[in-house]
Amino acid sequence: MGERQEERSAELRxxxxxxxxxxxxxxxxxxxxxxxADDIAQDxxxxxxxxxxxxxxxxxxKTWLLAIVRNTAFTGRRSAFARRVRLQADPPGKSRExxxxxxxxxxxxxxxxxxxxxxxxxxxxxLVLDLxxxxxxxxxxxxxxxxxxxxxxxxxxxRAKVAKALKGWES
Numbered sequence: 001m002g003e004r005q006e007e008r009s010a011e012l013r014x015x016x017x018x019x020x021x022x023x024x025x026x027x028x029x030x031x032x033x034x035x036x037a038d039d040i041a042q043d044x045x046x047x048x049x050x051x052x053x054x055x056x057x058x059x060x061x062k063t064w065l066l067a068i069v070r071n072t073a074f075t076g077r078r079s080a081f082a083r084r085v086r087l088q089a090d091p092p093g094k095s096r097e098x099x100x101x102x103x104x105x106x107x108x109x110x111x112x113x114x115x116x117x118x119x120x121x122x123x124x125x126x127l128v129l130d131l132x133x134x135x136x137x138x139x140x141x142x143x144x145x146x147x148x149x150x151x152x153x154x155x156x157x158x159r160a161k162v163a164k165a166l167k168g169w170e171s
Contacts, residue, residue, distance in 0.1 A: 008049065008052050008053075011052060012045060012048070012049045012052070015045065015048060015061060015065065016045055018061075019061065019062055019065050020041070020045075022062060022065070022066070022132075022133055023041045023044050023045070023065055023066070023069055024037050024038070024041040025037075025128075025132060025133075026066050026069050026070075026128065026129075026132070026133060027040035027041050027044070027069050027072075027073055029117075029124065029125070029128045029132070030069070030070065030073040030074075030121075030125070031073055032117060036073075040069060040072045040073050041069070043072050044065060044068045044069050044072055047068050047072065048064075048065060048068055059139065059142065059143075060139070062133070062135075063135060063139045063142070063143055066129070066133065066135070066143060067143050070143065070144075111166060112162070112166065114165075115161075115162045115165035115166055116128075116162060118165070119158055119161055119162070122154055123154055123157055123158035123161060124158065125144065126140060126144070126151055126154040126155050126158060127155065127158040127159070127162070129143070129144075130155055137151050137152060
């Protein structure tokens with residue numbers, strides 16, 4: 001293994017350790033399927049490894065990886081396999097707390113996740129990029145190929161729709 005290959009492999013490992021969860025969660029939010037999210041995350045890092053030398057640093061590494069996730073997910077949506085997969089709306093959870101606390105937290109979290117996952121794709125996507133991944137408006141706009149004003153508008157509408165849905169559950 002040459003020195004450059006070792007550097008590339010080390011960089012890939014760093015990216016996977018640093019951004020692996022973000023990549024998987026974004027893929028999950030786009031597909032609503034754990035199995036597809038696993039495949040997309042794996043494909044994302046394979047594609048990133050192949051494109052490491054061409055990465056020009058015009059965006060942050062995280063934004064670059066999320067763009068690869070998005071493109072991979074949308075390509076996957078067109079496949080016959082993706083059309084046959086049953087979509088799941090429950091978010092992944094990794095909690096180690098008392099049963100009572102976990103039940104209360106899970107109940108609230110499930111209501112919120114259900115509201116978020118029922119949003120149309122364009123609203124759900126900007127909300128996830130903002131809240132979960134912390135992307136600034138400019139990077140979100142660039143990633144989605146839309147104007148910043150459109151991102152702001154979609155975020156506002158997404159938050160309003162989630163708030164309305166949650167208000168309906170309280171009644």
